[in-house]
Amino acid sequence: MRTFTIAAVMLAMLTTAVHAQTRRPAGDDKKKTEQKPQVDEKAYKAALERIPEPKEKYDPWGVARPAEPAKKPK
Incomplete structure:
Protein backbone atom coordinates (compact mmCIF):
# COMPACT_ATOMS: atom_id res chain seq x y z
CA MET A 1 0.00 0.00 0.00
CA ARG A 2 2.86 2.33 0.82
CA THR A 3 4.49 1.70 -2.59
CA PHE A 4 1.22 2.43 -4.35
CA THR A 5 0.84 5.76 -2.49
CA ILE A 6 4.38 6.82 -3.33
CA ALA A 12 0.78 13.37 -9.78
CA HIS A 19 0.80 20.44 -17.48
CA ALA A 20 2.48 23.63 -16.23
CA GLN A 21 4.88 23.61 -19.17
CA THR A 22 2.17 23.22 -21.81
CA ARG A 23 -0.42 25.63 -20.41
CA ARG A 24 -0.74 28.96 -22.20
CA PRO A 25 -2.39 32.11 -20.88
CA ALA A 26 -5.82 32.83 -22.34
CA GLY A 27 -4.77 36.25 -23.69
CA ASP A 28 -2.12 34.85 -26.06
CA ASP A 29 -4.66 33.19 -28.34
CA LYS A 30 -5.47 36.49 -30.04
CA LYS A 31 -2.74 37.69 -32.33
CA LYS A 32 -2.12 41.34 -31.77
CA THR A 33 -0.74 43.36 -34.62
CA GLU A 34 1.19 46.42 -33.67
CA PRO A 52 24.28 72.09 -36.83
CA GLU A 53 27.68 71.19 -38.28
CA PRO A 54 30.46 71.05 -35.65
CA LYS A 55 33.07 73.80 -35.87
CA GLU A 56 35.97 71.47 -35.19
CA LYS A 57 36.42 67.78 -35.85
CA TYR A 58 35.45 65.46 -32.99
CA ASP A 59 38.36 63.55 -31.47
CA PRO A 60 37.21 60.60 -29.33
CA TRP A 61 40.72 60.15 -27.89
CA GLY A 62 41.12 63.83 -27.05
CA VAL A 63 40.78 63.26 -23.30
CA ALA A 64 43.17 60.29 -23.27
CA ARG A 65 46.07 61.99 -25.05
CA PRO A 66 47.32 65.57 -25.15
CA ALA A 67 46.30 67.84 -28.03
CA GLU A 68 49.91 68.60 -29.00
CA PRO A 69 52.69 66.01 -28.88
CA ALA A 70 55.16 66.50 -26.02
CA LYS A 71 58.69 67.58 -26.90
CA LYS A 72 61.38 64.99 -26.33
CA PRO A 73 64.10 65.99 -23.83
CA LYS A 74 67.63 66.12 -25.21
Whole structure:
Protein backbone atom coordinates (compact mmCIF):
# COMPACT_ATOMS: atom_id res chain seq x y z
CA MET A 1 0.00 0.00 0.00
CA ARG A 2 2.86 2.33 0.82
CA THR A 3 4.49 1.70 -2.59
CA PHE A 4 1.22 2.43 -4.35
CA THR A 5 0.84 5.76 -2.49
CA ILE A 6 4.38 6.82 -3.33
CA ALA A 7 3.89 5.88 -6.98
CA ALA A 8 0.61 7.84 -7.12
CA VAL A 9 2.25 10.94 -5.60
CA MET A 10 5.19 10.73 -8.03
CA LEU A 11 2.81 10.38 -10.97
CA ALA A 12 0.78 13.37 -9.78
CA MET A 13 3.94 15.48 -9.45
CA LEU A 14 5.12 14.56 -12.94
CA THR A 15 1.78 15.32 -14.58
CA THR A 16 1.59 18.67 -12.77
CA ALA A 17 5.01 19.68 -14.10
CA VAL A 18 4.13 18.65 -17.66
CA HIS A 19 0.80 20.44 -17.48
CA ALA A 20 2.48 23.63 -16.23
CA GLN A 21 4.88 23.61 -19.17
CA THR A 22 2.17 23.22 -21.81
CA ARG A 23 -0.42 25.63 -20.41
CA ARG A 24 -0.74 28.96 -22.20
CA PRO A 25 -2.39 32.11 -20.88
CA ALA A 26 -5.82 32.83 -22.34
CA GLY A 27 -4.77 36.25 -23.69
CA ASP A 28 -2.12 34.85 -26.06
CA ASP A 29 -4.66 33.19 -28.34
CA LYS A 30 -5.47 36.49 -30.04
CA LYS A 31 -2.74 37.69 -32.33
CA LYS A 32 -2.12 41.34 -31.77
CA THR A 33 -0.74 43.36 -34.62
CA GLU A 34 1.19 46.42 -33.67
CA GLN A 35 0.81 49.35 -35.99
CA LYS A 36 4.15 51.02 -36.49
CA PRO A 37 4.16 54.73 -37.30
CA GLN A 38 4.79 55.57 -40.92
CA VAL A 39 8.19 57.11 -41.58
CA ASP A 40 8.00 60.45 -43.34
CA GLU A 41 11.15 60.79 -45.48
CA LYS A 42 10.77 64.55 -45.98
CA ALA A 43 10.46 65.20 -42.24
CA TYR A 44 13.43 62.92 -41.54
CA LYS A 45 15.67 64.70 -44.04
CA ALA A 46 14.54 68.11 -42.80
CA ALA A 47 15.39 67.10 -39.24
CA LEU A 48 18.86 65.95 -40.33
CA GLU A 49 19.47 69.28 -42.08
CA ARG A 50 18.60 71.20 -38.89
CA ILE A 51 21.46 69.53 -36.99
CA PRO A 52 24.28 72.09 -36.83
CA GLU A 53 27.68 71.19 -38.28
CA PRO A 54 30.46 71.05 -35.65
CA LYS A 55 33.07 73.80 -35.87
CA GLU A 56 35.97 71.47 -35.19
CA LYS A 57 36.42 67.78 -35.85
CA TYR A 58 35.45 65.46 -32.99
CA ASP A 59 38.36 63.55 -31.47
CA PRO A 60 37.21 60.60 -29.33
CA TRP A 61 40.72 60.15 -27.89
CA GLY A 62 41.12 63.83 -27.05
CA VAL A 63 40.78 63.26 -23.30
CA ALA A 64 43.17 60.29 -23.27
CA ARG A 65 46.07 61.99 -25.05
CA PRO A 66 47.32 65.57 -25.15
CA ALA A 67 46.30 67.84 -28.03
CA GLU A 68 49.91 68.60 -29.00
CA PRO A 69 52.69 66.01 -28.88
CA ALA A 70 55.16 66.50 -26.02
CA LYS A 71 58.69 67.58 -26.90
CA LYS A 72 61.38 64.99 -26.33
CA PRO A 73 64.10 65.99 -23.83
CA LYS A 74 67.63 66.12 -25.21
